[in-house]
Amino acid sequence: MNMENKIPQATAKRLPLYYRFLNNLHHQGKLRVSSKELSEAVKVDSATIRRDFSYFGALGKKGYGYNVEYLLGFFRKTLDQDEMAKIALIGVGNLGTAFLHYNFTKNNNTKIEMAFDADPDKVGKDIGGVPVYHIQDLEERLGDTSVAILTVPQSEAQPIAERLVEAGIDGILNFTPARITVPERIRVHHIDLVVELQSLVYFLKHYPLDEME
Ligand code: ATP
Incomplete structure (x- = not known):
């Protein structure tokens, strides 16, 4: 599947940023992250993060946050595809x-x-x-x-x-x-x-x- 057609360019540009931060969280053993936490770390407002993540099929529950492992898997796949020249x-x-x-x-x-x-x-x-x-x-x-x-x-x-x-x-x-x-x-x-x-x-x-x- 070609994700480039589905994700808006502005969202795609933030992807490596999210990826790097989530990777760090993953290494620290964190399973979940809230959009507020993410927002503070990557300096993107949380409404934008929620919208971005909805394109990735990640639906964060209020007070529960996003599944770090799921997001990482998604980012890996999408970024790898981007690099496939x-x-x-x-x-x-x-x-x-x-x-x-x-x-x-x-x-x-x-x-x-x-x-x-x-x-x-x-x-x-x-x-x-x-x-x-x-x-x-x-x-x-x-x-x-x-x-x-x-x-x-x-x-x-x-x-x-x-x-x-x-x-x-x-x-x-x-x-x-x-x-x-x-x-x-x-x-x-x-x-x-x-x-x-x-x-x-x-x-x-x-x-x-x-x-x-
Ligand atoms: P190398 O320089 O890689 O050690 P070589 O010494 O075996 O290779 P070269 O004469 O440098 O050979 O040519 C490299 C390759 O480029 C050869 O396989 C040759 O057939 C090919 N070649 C030469 N001219 C063209 C061309 N116009 N278009 C495509 N290939 C070409």
Whole structure:
């Protein structure tokens, strides 16, 4: 079920706030919380809290409060769903293949759903449970994918990034050495493994930790 359609945006924005506070209460072993207590803690008036919670199917009884465990379960489900971004990987070379095999879901709930490559030998394969499609089918396959991991050769990074932007992607994790140019609304995180490694070696040599004050 897609909760985004049901909960008003303003309510959804308060959700992480409620979640954090209720989690603390839960750790303290509290089973119930009143809207007044919540209101004081999260600085949202209690009428708003009652209205918000009614969207979550939580009906607090007067003088009895809300069930902490129930609310936490609800928040966990809803917040997890929010974080579930669809991810595509472009370029199934050595690095790309390693990512497809890497179990991202172990630590959180992100998952690469599809991969693209230009090499006919790779297209049509299933690597680590992820289907590899031809790069020419990119626009048609992406659907509502919001994040792309770029592991293509450097020379291909810019043209592919432009296609991704055009196709409606919001974020790019760029593993190529190329600095890509995209519109401001697109978030790009750049991870150049070679530069990171060189910089570590340089720092070890010139700024050893045991010499630092
Ligand atoms: P890596 O750089 O990940 O170690 P590699 O050295 O095996 O990989 P690269 O030449 O860097 O290979 O290419 C990475 C992958 O990108 C290859 O699988 C290649 O087929 C693919 N590729 C190259 N050009 C394109 C493109 N225009 N669109 C999609 N994939 C491409």
